[in-house]
Amino acid sequence: MAGEILDNRGRGDAHWRLPPVHPEGRKFALIAAAASLVTALLAWETLAWPLAFLTIGILAFFRDPERVVPQGDDLIVSPADGLVSLIAEVEPPKELTIDDGSGTRGLSSGPVTRISIFMSAFDVHINRAPIGGTVKRLVYIPGKFMNADLDKASEDNERQHLLIERPDGLLIGFTQIAGLVARRIVPFVKPGDLVASGQRIGLIRFGSRVDVYLPAGTAARVVLGQTVVAGETVLAEAGTQQLIEGVSQ
Structure with missing residues (x-):
């Protein structure tokens, strides 16, 4: 959870999750996904599959995982x-x-x-x-x-x-x-x-x-x-x- 304190003595709660996608990238993913869907409906598989993989690539590029920031004055x-x-x-x-x-x-x-x-x-x-x-x-x-x-x-x-x-x-x-x-x-x-x-x-x-x-x-x-x-x-x-x-x- 963002803002949660974790330390080297086991305090906090950590578990694996898929990283969210930053809002800046969602519009590009939606465009690519829509284009993939349209080409699939038109049976243009040679375009539909590359566009589907492009959608996945865009989602991966704009992933925004949480980070545990070390604390120290300097x-x-x-x-x-x-x-x-x-x-x-x-x-x-x-x-x-x-x-x-x-x-x-x-x-x-x-x-x-x-x-x-x-x-x-x-x-x-x-x-x-x-x-x-x-x-x-x-x-x-x-x-x-x-x-x-x-x-x-x-x-x-x-x-x-x-x-x-x-x-x-x-x-x-x-x-x-x-x-x-x-x-x-x-x-x-x-x-x-x-x-x-x-x-x-x-x-x-x-x-x-x-x-x-x-x-x-x-x-x-x-x-x-x-x-x-x-x-x-x-x-x-x-x-x-x-x-x-x-x-x-």
């Missing part, structure tokens, strides 16, 4: 499901650092660790807040639709920057990036909204990427090639730097 959780495809020291995007005239401070300039998470068409595409706080910026940038796995996609592709400020002033910036197939970034929040860590903040349709910019002096707690889960995997602990190694098996 924990930064993954905003996306997918593969950690890049970890690099970079300058944050200017949209997250410049004075935008709103009176809201942005990220400080200077290299920080960026974690890039690539979402394939098979991953859950609901994105979640990496920390709890207030949404300070939401900046949409039109662009290209190159492979989101490429480093230059951070600067060339269609994208949306978000900035969240914790009550103690810690700022986390992250960017939703459209990919080859993804053609729309759908926000669920707006500037001024209060969000909890792990709360749903938007989705990207059909394959994409999310970049997270860690605070200065913070190292990743995930490794390159690791699969992460939105709202559950801890990407970093603010102010903590530690070498973490993994072995591919």
Whole structure:
């Protein structure tokens, strides 16, 4: 049940269930299902079966499972499901650092660790807040639709920057990036909204990427090639730097 507290001593109630489908995807599934039904009634089986499988694929793509969000003052959780495809020291995007005239401070300039998470068409595409706080910026940038796995996609592709400020002033910036197939970034929040860590903040349709910019002096707690889960995997602990190694098996 959403909002239920679970812990490592057995508190709470957990059981398997089919994940619900997000409302954003239901209209596409209904269209595909209706087309499949019509073609079946017309005995056009060569079209009816592919459309039926397309309906199932759409329902799977827009699945929206519940997540158990780890609680901790300095924990930064993954905003996306997918593969950690890049970890690099970079300058944050200017949209997250410049004075935008709103009176809201942005990220400080200077290299920080960026974690890039690539979402394939098979991953859950609901994105979640990496920390709890207030949404300070939401900046949409039109662009290209190159492979989101490429480093230059951070600067060339269609994208949306978000900035969240914790009550103690810690700022986390992250960017939703459209990919080859993804053609729309759908926000669920707006500037001024209060969000909890792990709360749903938007989705990207059909394959994409999310970049997270860690605070200065913070190292990743995930490794390159690791699969992460939105709202559950801890990407970093603010102010903590530690070498973490993994072995591919």
